[in-house]
Amino acid sequence: MNKPSATDIIIFGALGDLSQRKLLPSLYDLEKDQLLPENSRIICLARRSIDSREYRKLTSKHLESHIEKDRFEQQTLARFLARISYIQLDFLKREGYPQLQRQLAEQPAQQRIFYYATAAEFFGTISKNLHRKQCLTAECRVVLEKPLGFDRESSSVINEEVAQYFNERQIYRIDHYLGKETVQNLLALRFANPIFGSQWNQNHISHIEITIAESIGIEGRWSYFDKAGQMRDMVQNHLLQLLALVAMDPPDDLSADTIRDQKVKILRQLKPISAAEQKKSVVCGQYDSGNNEVELLPGYNSEPDAQGISKTETFVAIRAEINNWRWAGVPFYLRAGKRMKRKQTQIVIHFKQQAYFIFDQDQQNLGGNKLILSLQPNEGVALQVQTKSPGINNDIQIQATELDLNFSQEFKDTRTPHAYERLLFEVIKGNQYLFVRRDEIEHAWAWCDNIMQHWSSSEHILHKYPAGSSGPTESEMIIRNDNRQWSGDS
Ligand code: BG6
Numbered sequence: 001m002n003k004p005s006a007t008d009i010i011i012f013g014a015l016g017d018l019s020q021r022k023l024l025p026s027l028y029d030l031e032k033d034q035l036l037p038e039n040s041r042i043i044c045l046a047r048r049s050i051d052s053r054e055y056r057k058l059t060s061k062h063l064e065s066h067i068e069k070d071r072f073e074q075q076t077l078a079r080f081l082a083r084i085s086y087i088q089l090d091f092l093k094r095e096g097y098p099q100l101q102r103q104l105a106e107q108p109a110q111q112r113i114f115y116y117a118t119a120a121e122f123f124g125t126i127s128k129n130l131h132r133k134q135c136l137t138a139e140c141r142v143v144l145e146k147p148l149g150f151d152r153e154s155s156s157v158i159n160e161e162v163a164q165y166f167n168e169r170q171i172y173r174i175d176h177y178l179g180k181e182t183v184q185n186l187l188a189l190r191f192a193n194p195i196f197g198s199q200w201n202q203n204h205i206s207h208i209e210i211t212i213a214e215s216i217g218i219e220g221r222w223s224y225f226d227k228a229g230q231m232r233d234m235v236q237n238h239l240l241q242l243l244a245l246v247a248m249d250p251p252d253d254l255s256a257d258t259i260r261d262q263k264v265k266i267l268r269q270l271k272p273i274s275a276a277e278q279k280k281s282v283v284c285g286q287y288d289s290g291n292n293e294v295e296l297l298p299g300y301n302s303e304p305d306a307q308g309i310s311k312t313e314t315f316v317a318i319r320a321e322i323n324n325w326r327w328a329g330v331p332f333y334l335r336a337g338k339r340m341k342r343k344q345t346q347i348v349i350h351f352k353q354q355a356y357f358i359f360d361q362d363q364q365n366l367g368g369n370k371l372i373l374s375l376q377p378n379e380g381v382a383l384q385v386q387t388k389s390p391g392i393n394n395d396i397q398i399q400a401t402e403l404d405l406n407f408s409q410e411f412k413d414t415r416t417p418h419a420y421e422r423l424l425f426e427v428i429k430g431n432q433y434l435f436v437r438r439d440e441i442e443h444a445w446a447w448c449d450n451i452m453q454h455w456s457s458s459e460h461i462l463h464k465y466p467a468g469s470s471g472p473t474e475s476e477m478i479i480r481n482d483n484r485q486w487s488g489d490s
Contacts, residue, residue: 240448
């Protein structure tokens, strides 16, 4: 691998939650592992009137609480803070940009990465201002945070605005799920293991579940979340990215566009869900007050920052299908919910049952093999196989057993990097394969828009579920109609 050259990382929205909780701690972790190129600088921009010294002090406090205890050390911190400077800047006004321009000009040969950790509505104006002040170079890169728009149309407007100043090769659209270890392992598992590669289709797989269950609610982000809802916040991006990676055809190589071409094909082939099909294929819910194991949790409309009675969904379950040869007749059951019983993100691939069964016929319904890819809380892969119950019974009794690979136990001495850490490093290296291309985003929006357009009708029902539960009981119906049930319980 070529060593990346000295880089200026310019963060817009540097006092925001994302910067303080994820970006700066991830950059610190890169510093700790000596992965930040020598002479790299981190230029932080936000509206608040403070100077670099105050900003560093504030950041150092945040870092201390967000970095794993055994990774925090004063020497690394000092090295890291020395790279940081702060400029007060209102993104929409031109005033702060000359100072940024001067600072960048001090090191004209540095590679430049602009990270827009702001609301997407500002992306166009920031790009224009950077262009006017000659801050952009032919090789510079821009990182765009989600959510990119509200629907296909608004996302397309934002993409178009940014495209006036950056070409697609320079644009890195973040979906932090792509930085998770198991997501990348999915590629290894599917394409380096003939045992799975050869079975990955409708001849051998009966159905696939993808669940993203969060135990947290909306964490003080009610005003953002209430406009977005779970479909825009989690399904349009994270969940559909997981689906695309599970379902895509094998890419010919690992280059960014080869992989993204395959993902786009899947997003295009997702079968639209008509108004008539919504009743049996889509269930929306909103959490009410309820108990987790520790305390009584407020309902969505009683969250401390709630502003009235809302009909925004905090849970979505969808029965999706893909119109292609590989997946014809294989349902994909998708679920994403907040304030669920526990945090659990997993993909479960259900293989078809044995066509002819020679053991006790009563046990035939034990099911086929299951491949379980766990992303959270623990990363790992498990394969459920049928084995004989131990003992000297006359009959061979079959039982389901797991071959379990837990990454943190198996690779005890290797630390798993956080998603943002990996993604930031990929931007520095200039590798786009873990970032989302414009056409992917727009196809994903189109499929979601088609579903959401029916939600204003009187037919649309928002089912309540208690906080700390497995979501609305109606979501069982989506899978039970096909004589199946969700794996595990979230
Ligand atoms: C973010 C959403 O993109 O992902 C949040 O905006 C959500 O609402 C978060 O909580 C979940 O990320 P993770 O990595 O904790 O599953």
